[in-house]
Amino acid sequence: DIVMTQSPLSLPVTPGEPASIFCRSSQSLLHSSGYNFLEWYLQKPGQSPQLLIYLSSIRASGVPDRFSGSGSGTDFTLKISRVEAEDVGVYYCMQALQPPYSFGQGTNLEIK
Protein backbone atom coordinates (compact mmCIF):
# COMPACT_ATOMS: atom_id res chain seq x y z
CA ASP A 1 0.00 0.00 0.00
CA ILE A 2 1.11 3.57 -0.69
CA VAL A 3 1.76 5.66 2.41
CA MET A 4 1.25 9.43 2.27
CA THR A 5 3.16 11.74 4.62
CA GLN A 6 2.31 15.42 5.05
CA SER A 7 4.12 18.32 6.71
CA PRO A 8 3.59 20.39 8.68
CA LEU A 9 0.70 18.94 10.68
CA SER A 10 -0.20 22.36 12.06
CA LEU A 11 0.08 25.61 10.12
CA PRO A 12 -0.78 28.96 11.73
CA VAL A 13 -0.93 31.69 9.09
CA THR A 14 -1.57 35.44 9.14
CA PRO A 15 -4.29 36.52 6.68
CA GLY A 16 -2.78 37.77 3.44
CA GLU A 17 0.38 35.73 3.89
CA PRO A 18 1.31 32.70 1.75
CA ALA A 19 1.24 29.12 2.97
CA SER A 20 2.67 25.84 1.71
CA ILE A 21 1.86 22.23 2.57
CA PHE A 22 4.10 19.33 1.57
CA CYS A 23 3.18 15.77 0.77
CA ARG A 24 5.40 12.79 0.08
CA SER A 25 4.31 9.39 -1.18
CA SER A 26 6.08 6.08 -0.51
CA GLN A 27 5.91 5.23 -4.23
CA SER A 28 5.93 7.34 -7.37
CA LEU A 29 2.48 8.58 -8.35
CA LEU A 30 3.51 9.14 -11.96
CA HIS A 31 1.27 7.11 -14.26
CA SER A 32 2.28 5.88 -17.70
CA SER A 33 -0.09 8.54 -19.08
CA GLY A 34 2.32 11.19 -17.82
CA TYR A 35 -0.04 12.38 -15.11
CA ASN A 36 0.65 12.31 -11.39
CA PHE A 37 -2.34 10.86 -9.54
CA LEU A 38 -2.18 13.16 -6.54
CA GLU A 39 -5.17 15.10 -5.21
CA TRP A 40 -5.66 17.73 -2.51
CA TYR A 41 -8.77 18.09 -0.35
CA LEU A 42 -9.89 20.64 2.20
CA GLN A 43 -12.19 19.68 5.04
CA LYS A 44 -13.70 22.78 6.63
CA PRO A 45 -14.97 22.45 10.20
CA GLY A 46 -18.12 20.34 10.34
CA GLN A 47 -18.17 19.68 6.60
CA SER A 48 -17.39 16.86 4.18
CA PRO A 49 -14.03 17.08 2.41
CA GLN A 50 -14.01 19.05 -0.84
CA LEU A 51 -11.73 18.56 -3.83
CA LEU A 52 -9.24 21.36 -4.47
CA ILE A 53 -6.63 19.94 -6.87
CA TYR A 54 -6.42 16.81 -9.02
CA LEU A 55 -3.71 15.34 -11.22
CA SER A 56 -1.24 17.20 -9.01
CA SER A 57 -1.83 20.67 -10.45
CA ILE A 58 -5.32 21.08 -11.92
CA ARG A 59 -7.70 23.20 -9.87
CA ALA A 60 -11.20 21.80 -9.47
CA SER A 61 -14.14 23.89 -10.65
CA GLY A 62 -14.83 26.86 -8.44
CA VAL A 63 -11.54 26.70 -6.56
CA PRO A 64 -9.95 30.16 -6.25
CA ASP A 65 -6.76 30.71 -8.21
CA ARG A 66 -4.85 31.50 -5.02
CA PHE A 67 -4.61 27.71 -4.65
CA SER A 68 -1.99 25.92 -6.73
CA GLY A 69 -0.53 22.44 -6.78
CA SER A 70 2.83 21.23 -8.03
CA GLY A 71 5.17 18.29 -7.89
CA SER A 72 5.87 14.99 -9.57
CA GLY A 73 6.86 11.48 -8.64
CA THR A 74 6.87 11.34 -4.85
CA ASP A 75 7.02 15.00 -3.76
CA PHE A 76 4.14 17.43 -3.99
CA THR A 77 3.23 20.89 -2.73
CA LEU A 78 -0.01 22.80 -2.22
CA LYS A 79 0.47 26.56 -2.12
CA ILE A 80 -1.95 29.26 -1.07
CA SER A 81 -0.72 32.59 -2.38
CA ARG A 82 -2.63 34.73 0.11
CA VAL A 83 -4.48 33.01 2.94
CA GLU A 84 -8.01 34.15 3.70
CA ALA A 85 -10.12 33.44 6.77
CA GLU A 86 -12.33 31.04 4.78
CA ASP A 87 -9.30 28.79 4.09
CA VAL A 88 -9.32 27.47 7.66
CA GLY A 89 -9.60 23.69 7.95
CA VAL A 90 -7.68 20.47 7.49
CA TYR A 91 -5.89 19.86 4.19
CA TYR A 92 -5.29 16.32 2.97
CA CYS A 93 -3.26 14.97 0.11
CA MET A 94 -4.45 11.69 -1.40
CA GLN A 95 -2.96 9.25 -3.85
CA ALA A 96 -5.34 8.13 -6.58
CA LEU A 97 -2.88 5.91 -8.45
CA GLN A 98 -3.99 2.55 -7.09
CA PRO A 99 -6.38 1.14 -4.50
CA PRO A 100 -6.46 1.34 -1.57
CA TYR A 101 -6.55 5.09 -2.19
CA SER A 102 -4.79 6.67 0.77
CA PHE A 103 -4.68 10.04 2.49
CA GLY A 104 -2.02 11.93 4.38
CA GLN A 105 -2.45 12.65 8.08
CA GLY A 106 -3.80 16.11 7.38
CA THR A 107 -2.51 19.65 7.92
CA ASN A 108 -4.56 21.87 10.19
CA LEU A 109 -4.44 25.43 8.85
CA GLU A 110 -5.48 28.07 11.35
CA ILE A 111 -5.53 31.83 11.28
CA LYS A 112 -3.15 33.65 13.62
Added chain:
Amino acid sequence: EVRLVQSGAEVKKPGATVKISCKASGYAFNDYYMNWLRQAPGKGPEWMGLVNPEDGQNIYAEKFRGRVTITADTSTDTAYMEVSSLTSEDTAVYYCASGTGEGFFDNWGQGTLVIVSS
Protein backbone atom coordinates in the same frame (compact mmCIF):
# COMPACT_ATOMS: atom_id res chain seq x y z
CA GLU B 1 -26.31 19.86 -9.66
CA VAL B 2 -24.78 16.62 -8.39
CA ARG B 3 -26.12 15.58 -4.99
CA LEU B 4 -25.35 12.61 -2.76
CA VAL B 5 -27.78 12.31 0.15
CA GLN B 6 -27.04 9.75 2.85
CA SER B 7 -29.23 8.09 5.43
CA GLY B 8 -29.29 9.22 9.03
CA ALA B 9 -27.15 8.49 12.06
CA GLU B 10 -27.09 5.02 13.57
CA VAL B 11 -26.32 3.62 17.01
CA LYS B 12 -25.42 -0.06 17.08
CA LYS B 13 -24.27 -2.60 19.61
CA PRO B 14 -21.00 -4.52 19.16
CA GLY B 15 -21.44 -7.47 16.83
CA ALA B 16 -24.33 -5.88 14.96
CA THR B 17 -24.59 -4.94 11.30
CA VAL B 18 -25.26 -1.48 9.85
CA LYS B 19 -26.46 -0.59 6.35
CA ILE B 20 -26.13 2.97 5.05
CA SER B 21 -27.67 4.36 1.87
CA CYS B 22 -26.53 7.08 -0.54
CA LYS B 23 -29.06 8.52 -3.00
CA ALA B 24 -27.47 10.10 -6.07
CA SER B 25 -28.97 12.73 -8.34
CA GLY B 26 -27.86 15.19 -10.99
CA TYR B 27 -25.69 12.83 -13.02
CA ALA B 28 -25.73 9.46 -14.80
CA PHE B 29 -25.46 7.13 -11.81
CA ASN B 30 -24.52 4.09 -13.92
CA ASP B 31 -21.51 5.81 -15.48
CA TYR B 32 -19.36 6.53 -12.41
CA TYR B 33 -17.95 4.43 -9.58
CA MET B 34 -19.40 5.03 -6.12
CA ASN B 35 -16.88 4.97 -3.29
CA TRP B 36 -17.29 4.64 0.45
CA LEU B 37 -14.91 6.16 2.96
CA ARG B 38 -14.94 6.61 6.69
CA GLN B 39 -13.42 9.07 9.12
CA ALA B 40 -12.84 8.13 12.74
CA PRO B 41 -12.90 10.94 15.33
CA GLY B 42 -9.82 13.15 14.89
CA LYS B 43 -8.48 11.10 11.97
CA GLY B 44 -8.20 11.51 8.22
CA PRO B 45 -10.48 9.82 5.70
CA GLU B 46 -9.97 6.12 5.01
CA TRP B 47 -11.05 4.57 1.71
CA MET B 48 -13.07 1.37 2.17
CA GLY B 49 -14.14 0.29 -1.31
CA LEU B 50 -16.17 1.04 -4.39
CA VAL B 51 -18.87 -0.34 -6.66
CA ASN B 52 -19.28 0.02 -10.40
CA PRO B 53 -23.06 0.58 -10.70
CA GLU B 54 -23.00 -0.54 -14.32
CA ASP B 55 -22.09 -4.14 -13.52
CA GLY B 56 -22.02 -4.37 -9.72
CA GLN B 57 -18.31 -5.19 -9.59
CA ASN B 58 -16.44 -4.19 -6.43
CA ILE B 59 -12.97 -3.32 -5.23
CA TYR B 60 -12.43 -3.40 -1.48
CA ALA B 61 -9.54 -2.36 0.70
CA GLU B 62 -7.97 -5.52 2.10
CA LYS B 63 -8.69 -4.32 5.62
CA PHE B 64 -12.46 -4.44 4.99
CA ARG B 65 -12.77 -7.39 2.65
CA GLY B 66 -15.22 -9.96 4.01
CA ARG B 67 -16.83 -7.56 6.45
CA VAL B 68 -18.05 -4.81 4.12
CA THR B 69 -20.49 -5.15 1.24
CA ILE B 70 -21.09 -2.31 -1.22
CA THR B 71 -23.97 -2.50 -3.67
CA ALA B 72 -25.78 -0.26 -6.13
CA ASP B 73 -29.43 -0.18 -7.17
CA THR B 74 -29.63 1.39 -10.61
CA SER B 75 -33.44 1.50 -10.51
CA THR B 76 -33.29 4.08 -7.70
CA ASP B 77 -29.79 5.52 -8.24
CA THR B 78 -28.89 4.50 -4.71
CA ALA B 79 -25.72 2.93 -3.35
CA TYR B 80 -25.51 0.97 -0.12
CA MET B 81 -22.77 -0.06 2.23
CA GLU B 82 -23.20 -2.76 4.85
CA VAL B 83 -20.66 -3.33 7.62
CA SER B 84 -20.98 -6.44 9.77
CA SER B 85 -19.45 -7.58 13.08
CA LEU B 86 -19.22 -4.01 14.33
CA THR B 87 -16.80 -3.06 17.10
CA SER B 88 -16.14 0.22 18.87
CA GLU B 89 -13.34 0.86 16.37
CA ASP B 90 -15.99 1.19 13.65
CA THR B 91 -17.35 4.33 15.31
CA ALA B 92 -16.88 6.95 12.59
CA VAL B 93 -18.54 9.19 10.04
CA TYR B 94 -19.11 7.24 6.84
CA TYR B 95 -19.15 9.02 3.47
CA CYS B 96 -20.15 8.07 -0.03
CA ALA B 97 -18.21 9.87 -2.75
CA SER B 98 -18.09 9.78 -6.54
CA GLY B 99 -15.88 11.25 -9.21
CA THR B 100 -17.87 12.60 -12.13
CA GLY B 101 -15.19 14.41 -14.07
CA GLU B 102 -12.68 16.08 -11.79
CA GLY B 103 -10.69 13.83 -9.50
CA PHE B 104 -11.69 10.63 -7.79
CA PHE B 105 -13.96 12.22 -5.17
CA ASP B 106 -15.36 15.47 -6.53
CA ASN B 107 -18.77 14.82 -4.96
CA TRP B 108 -19.34 13.78 -1.34
CA GLY B 109 -22.38 12.90 0.70
CA GLN B 110 -23.04 14.77 3.93
CA GLY B 111 -21.76 11.86 6.02
CA THR B 112 -23.49 9.34 8.30
CA LEU B 113 -22.39 9.02 11.91
CA VAL B 114 -22.26 5.44 13.14
CA ILE B 115 -21.72 4.92 16.86
CA VAL B 116 -20.94 1.45 18.14
CA SER B 117 -21.52 1.16 21.84
CA SER B 118 -22.82 -1.38 24.29
